[in-house]
Amino acid sequence: MDKKKREIIKRIEKLVDPYRVTKGKGFRLKDIDPGDTGGLGSDQKPRAKELLAQGVQRMAEEQDKFYADDRHSMLLVFQAMDAAGKDGTISHVMSGVNPQGCQVYSFKQPSAEELDHDFMWRYQRCLPERGRIGIYNRSYYEEVLVVRVHKELLERQKMPRNLVTRNIWGERLEDIAGFERYLARQGTVVLKFFLHVSRKEQKRRFLERLEMPEKNWKFSSADVTERGYWRDYMAAYEDAIRATASREAPWYVIPADNKWFTRLVVAAVIVEAFWKLELAYPRVDDAKKKELAAVRKALMGEKK
Numbered sequence: 529m530d531k532k533k534r535e536i537i538k539r540i541e542k543l544v545d546p547y548r549v550t551k552g553k554g555f556r557l558k559d560i561d562p563g564d565t566g567g568l569g570s571d572q573k574p575r576a577k578e579l580l581a582q583g584v585q586r587m588a589e590e591q592d593k594f595y596a597d598d599r600h601s602m603l604l605v606f607q608a609m610d611a612a613g614k615d616g617t618i619s620h621v622m623s624g625v626n627p628q629g630c631q632v633y634s635f636k637q638p639s640a641e642e643l644d645h646d647f648m649w650r651y652q653r654c655l656p657e658r659g660r661i662g663i664y665n666r667s668y669y670e671e672v673l674v675v676r677v678h679k680e681l682l683e684r685q686k687m688p689r690n691l692v693t694r695n696i697w698g699e700r701l702e703d704i705a706g707f708e709r710y711l712a713r714q715g716t717v718v719l720k721f722f723l724h725v726s727r728k729e730q731k732r733r734f735l736e737r738l739e740m741p742e743k744n745w746k747f748s749s750a751d752v753t754e755r756g757y758w759r760d761y762m763a764a765y766e767d768a769i770r771a772t773a774s775r776e777a778p779w780y781v782i783p784a785d786n787k788w789f790t791r792l793v794v795a796a797v798i799v800e801a802f803w804k805l806e807l808a809y810p811r812v813d814d815a816k817k818k819e820l821a822a823v824r825k826a827l828m829g830e831k832k
């Protein structure tokens with residue numbers, strides 16, 4: 529890696545490290561302030577936007593090599609409470625990447641067919657191929673979040689009764705951690721983002737959705753009902769992060785009260801992950817070089 533890149537990586541690490549969780553033990557959600565902007569004042573917002581644009585550009589370059597290399601896959605998991613900015617973050621951060629190498633899946637309430645399978649089934653079917661980025665807008669983590677907060681959802685999953693014990697959430701988390709370890713061992717880079725918005729900022733954004741006609745469509749009364757379960761959700765998130773944070777599948781708990789900061793950190797995490805792979809375009813061997821030279825000569829020799 530060249531010197532300039534190493535310097536940028538150092539700066540990226542400084543920005544990202546406070547939010548990276550690779551070891552669950554001792555992690556507490558309340559140690560991360562949703563309003564944190566990493567020491568950047570709101571006067572630095574334009575600078576942050578510039579840096580984001582640079583990040584998006586770098587991501588595009590790396591994705592091209594990633595696709596050509598065709599060995600790793602990248603799975604980006606986005607989890608958050610409503611109005612934390614998942615959709616906007618995904619569209620801003622991924623704005624520069626080639627759509628051919630990237631797929632976004634949004635997971636909603638499961639269908640009857642999906643409920644007829646084990647919980648991982650529907651998520652497993654959408655995993656990214658080698659050389660591609662897969663984005664999960666909500667994910668298998670809902671199985672230990674919304675399903676845990678609303679236990680009646682578990683009833684609908686048609687599990688054999690003797691398997692539904694008090695340990696079920698611990699067991700699911702263990703299976704998720706095992707699944708992610710498996711993916712990592714297969715060459716999938718697994719990055720998990722929890723966009724950590726405060727209850728107060730969520731209220732402000734809901735009110736905005738109610739007040740601004742062009743945002744009305746985003747408003748759902750169900751979201752306000754879910755807000756009533758805030759503490760249960762936070763407990764479920766904390767437990768999930770503790771049980772599944774690892775070096776091979778880290779969590780990034782990103783302050784989400786300021787969208788410009790959220791987007792900058794997410795982009796930085798992805799660029800860092802790409803750079804650590806030290807990607808290069810596949811080398812062309814001598815036989816292939818000869819072939820290319822011959823084709824070139826033939827093309828040049830054509831009359832028209």
Ligand code: ATP
Pocket residue numbers: 610611615634635636637638665666670671674675681748
């Ligand atoms: P947005 O509101 O920004 O469009 P969203 O991800 O909130 O995006 P919605 O259609 O509003 O999308 O909601 C999807 C709902 O599906 C969420 O409330 C989520 O908790 C729920 N959901 C996701 N996975 C599951 C699951 N496995 N079991 C039950 N509910 C689920």
Ligand code: MG
Pocket residue numbers: 610748751
């Ligand atoms: Mg919603």
